[in-house]
Amino acid sequence: MTPYYTDSHTTLYLGDSREVLPALDLTADAVITDPPYGETSLAWDRWPAGWLEVAAATAPALWCFGSWRVFGPRWHEFTEAGWKFAQDVVWEKHNGSGFASDRFKRVHETVTHWYQGAWADVHHAVPRIAGGEPRRGVLRAGRDPKHHGAQRASVDVRDGTILVRSVLYARSMHGSAVHPTEKPVKGLLEHLVAYSCPLGGLVLDPFAGSGSTLVAARESGRRSIGVEASEEYAELAAKRLSEIDAQPALPFEVTA
Ligand SMILES: C[S@@+](CC[C@H](N)C(=O)[O-])C[C@H]1O[C@@H](n2cnc3c(N)ncnc32)[C@H](O)[C@@H]1O
Structure with missing residues (x-):
């Protein structure tokens, strides 16, 4: 399969990850992803049935962004795909993403952590x-x-x-984002990468969007593979990654 983009640490494929990943037949240390939750009117925002099984065939650990409106009704999909719940962390934003006058002002998102097999065999190094x-x-x-x-x-x-605490404060990408649901690298994704993937290990993001997980992996000295179904977003990710790859590699452990 021909990558859409590749550099010394990163490979990005354009396509449906449920088709691309089985064809690649790879093993990663962790899947770190922000799937379409099906909560907005964006054209691509449809929960891709079956992706949890594909992820489970690829890595022993999974960090999945979402909200309890997503995780609650879909909990059985995670467990039926073989995932065991490990923990959750909260991303606290500097501002809200949606407002309803009859609810608390929402300034956070949840990231759930899942694993398969024995916990002792899953890489977990709290930064x-x-x-x-x-x-x-x-x-x-x-x-x-x-x-x-x-x-x-x-x-x-x-x-x-x-x-690092389980409530991670990081400014949202509001105002600078190139993707409508872009997640911050600094203070958020970098910690998930450092926690679940050893230096030189492999991170997978089956819903790469603008490539934020791939950027976090690249900047942390990890390899990564991403898949993105939209060519527009794949192009944005390739641009971000190529700008990093033009800089000297810094294979250090992220600590802050
Ligand atoms: C929530 S966004 C991810 C945004 C990303 N975290 C970032 O920081 O840019 C989910 C992405 O998954 C892509 N997508 C949706 N279904 C897909 C599929 N079946 N395979 C691969 N990508 C898919 C969408 O085009 C969208 O860019």
Whole structure:
């Protein structure tokens, strides 16, 4: 299959990901995607039936953007495709995306994290950011290890960093977006990439849009494959990626 765009880290295909991905027969570390939820009047905004099975055949972990209006009715589609729920994070925006006078002003979106197989086999490295002392004390010697376990001990590292929180604040792309539902790289996608894919690993976005996930992977030293059904958006993604590829590669771990 001929890519629409390729560079040292990234390959983008133009087409329906439910057809492209089975043909590629690849294995990725994680799918990180923002699918069409079917919540707007945009022409492409139709939930693509069957995509969760295709994603499950491709990677052991999935981050999926959405809202509880999407996840609630479709929860069984995730589990029937083999996905087990791991956690959710909230993207807190600086402004709202839709307003209704009879609801709270909505300034967030949800990202759900799913996995298959054994949790221990799924790459999960919570990014740490500069943050001074952690809020809780270190585990004292002799404390019952069953009480908090090894996970707690790793939280309490006094090295001047803290775990990235599950509520991620990042300004929305309002005003600068090239895609109507573009997601921010900095402060949002970069953390999902760093969490679920090792350096040099492979991220997949079956609904690439303007290529934000691919840009986050590229800037974090990860490889990525994207699929986008619209040539207009594929072209925007290719343009963004080619501008990054013109810069020297920076294969460092994202920490902030
Ligand atoms: C919510 S948008 C993703 C936007 C992206 N997160 C960004 O930051 O630009 C979903 C995208 O999926 C594309 N799409 C819809 N159905 C598709 C399919 N079956 N295969 C591949 N892409 C599809 C749409 O054209 C749209 O650009």
